[in-house]
Amino acid sequence: MDAVRMHAPSPEQAAIVDAVLDYSRRRMLATDVPLDKPQSEAELNRLVGRTITDAGLGAQRALSVFEHILAPACLTTSHPLYLSFIPTAPTTAAIAFDLVVSASGLYGGSWLEGAGAVHAENEVLSFLAKEFGLPEGAGGVFVQGGTIGNLSALVAAREAAKAKLIAAGAELPQRWKIVCSIEAHSSNKSAAKVMDADVVLVPAGEDGVLRADAVRDALIEHGDAVCAVVATGGSTNFGIVDDISGIAALKDEFDFWLHIDGAYGLTAMLAPEARHIFAGVERADSVIVDPHKWLFAPFDCCALLYREPDAGRRAHTQHAEYLDTLTDTDEFSPSDYSIQLTRRPRGLPMWFSLATYGVDAYRDAIGATLSLTQQIAAEIAARPELKLVRDPQLSVVVFEREGWERAHYDRWSAALLDSQRAFVVPSSHKGRPNTRFAILNPLTTFDDLVGILDTMK
Numbered sequence: 001m002d003a004v005r006m007h008a009p010s011p012e013q014a015a016i017v018d019a020v021l022d023y024s025r026r027r028m029l030a031t032d033v034p035l036d037k038p039q040s041e042a043e044l045n046r047l048v049g050r051t052i053t054d055a056g057l058g059a060q061r062a063l064s065v066f067e068h069i070l071a072p073a074c075l076t077t078s079h080p081l082y083l084s085f086i087p088t089a090p091t092t093a094a095i096a097f098d099l100v101v102s103a104s105g106l107y108g109g110s111w112l113e114g115a116g117a118v119h120a121e122n123e124v125l126s127f128l129a130k131e132f133g134l135p136e137g138a139g140g141v142f143v144q145g146g147t148i149g150n151l152s153a154l155v156a157a158r159e160a161a162k163a164k165l166i167a168a169g170a171e172l173p174q175r176w177k178i179v180c181s182i183e184a185h186s187s188n189k190s191a192a193k194v195m196d197a198d199v200v201l202v203p204a205g206e207d208g209v210l211r212a213d214a215v216r217d218a219l220i221e222h223g224d225a226v227c228a229v230v231a232t233g234g235s236t237n238f239g240i241v242d243d244i245s246g247i248a249a250l251k252d253e254f255d256f257w258l259h260i261d262g263a264y265g266l267t268a269m270l271a272p273e274a275r276h277i278f279a280g281v282e283r284a285d286s287v288i289v290d291p292h293k294w295l296f297a298p299f300d301c302c303a304l305l306y307r308e309p310d311a312g313r314r315a316h317t318q319h320a321e322y323l324d325t326l327t328d329t330d331e332f333s334p335s336d337y338s339i340q341l342t343r344r345p346r347g348l349p350m351w352f353s354l355a356t357y358g359v360d361a362y363r364d365a366i367g368a369t370l371s372l373t374q375q376i377a378a379e380i381a382a383r384p385e386l387k388l389v390r391d392p393q394l395s396v397v398v399f400e401r402e403g404w405e406r407a408h409y410d411r412w413s414a415a416l417l418d419s420q421r422a423f424v425v426p427s428s429h430k431g432r433p434n435t436r437f438a439i440l441n442p443l444t445t446f447d448d449l450v451g452i453l454d455t456m457k
């Protein structure tokens with residue numbers, strides 16, 4: 001028995017590390033990364049066989065199964081022509097540094113254990129807070145994704161609302177209410193479910209924008225039971241931004257917690273030409289943005305920011321005897337700001353990338369995506385067989401092919417993937433089938449997109 005074989009340095013270990021780094025290097029620098037596509041479970045069973053054995057396959061065989069069978073059965077979500085849902089497009093520096101985060105036993109939950117990593121993450125969070133117009137002192141934590149970010153922010157909002165009512169000697173509501181647009185992301189509804197709160201779904205305009213008047217009606221109707229109002233900074237389906245400045249101005253009339261769900265779209269604030277769309281974000285009590293979407297970080301990463309981080313800490317600090325040394329200090333511990341304890345410092349890949357390339361490179365890349373979106377939207381509008389469902393505001397273009405039923409879109413989409421040309425899935429709006437381009441990869445070109453439109457003639 002050799003209990004240390006898997007941990008102690010040895011020639012076997014060196015060969016494993018070399019093989020994995022070599023694969024990663026080839027993949028990170030490849031110019032022709034395939035789109036790939038899923039396989040059925042039966043097919044994978046047949047191709048892969050049994051990989052978990054008592055004696056082990058050895059790194060070479062295990063890596064070969066991954067490279068030749070498992071990896072090709074996974075879509076490359078960072079492919080320039082992966083245009084569905086919300087893609088990802090991590091920078092090379094961010095991907096490479098992700099390896100470093102795993103290579104060192106970094107723990108990102110507390111200052112005591114991860115001061116250097118937390119310091120770097122906090123510099124990124126402060127940078128984002130400043131971009132979003134939040135005051136000095138705003139801060140938070142990188143969490144797994146927008147779903148956890150929204151939930152953590154909304155729990156903090158509920159705790160703040162509760163404390164306010166208790167301090168005023170007022171009665172607590174039977175059920176807490178979260179006000180959001182009918183077009184808000186499903187994760188807000190799922191957060192309400194976890195919190196056992198109700199969602200008040202407020203109608204958006206024909207253009208998809210949630211406006212202040214509709215929010216005012218909800219605030220009047222539900223009064224102190226409202227623990228948060230959620231405005232969306234770039235809806236997932238359409239990339240439409242709510243009237244954040246109008247909704248934020250309601251704070252002059254009502255006392256409520258404003259949360260901005262900017263998981264996909266808030267990134268556009270870094271582009272000077274789009275900043276004005278987000279006026280009002282500076283009054284938010286909490287905001288989220290997913291760097292794993294349009295801020296070019298690898299999965300999985302959401303920046304959760306509080307205007308006053310103490311509100312997050314009051315809601316989320318875990319107390320336990322074995323944690324006393326961590327919670328009895330004034331040091332900044334990221335775990336105190338969301339509903340998770342153990343965490344990898346998942347903001348570090350973005351920190352390294354920002355530090356490496358500089359902020360201007362980000363502004364340029366985001367700006368280029370915004371103009372490409374306008375360019376392809378104009379092309380769609382000019383084609384007689386195509387129709388924009390809504391004018392794009394950020395980088396999502398939704399459009400219909402005249403005369404196509406859902407089955408046409410399904411066949412067309414499957415053919416695009418089969419030929420490994422692009423991944424563009426059908427979508428729908430108000431019961432009518434359509435399709436959409438979600439663009440955020442700087443390597444996506446106008447000609448690529450025109451080529452896809454040509455397949456719809």
Ligand SMILES: *Cc1c(COP(=O)(O)O)cnc(C)c1O
Pocket residue numbers: 086144145146147148150185187232234235236261262263264265290302
């Ligand atoms: C993607 C998205 C979410 C959910 O984020 P995950 O990282 O997938 O959990 C929430 N809100 C909006 C607006 C989104 O686009």
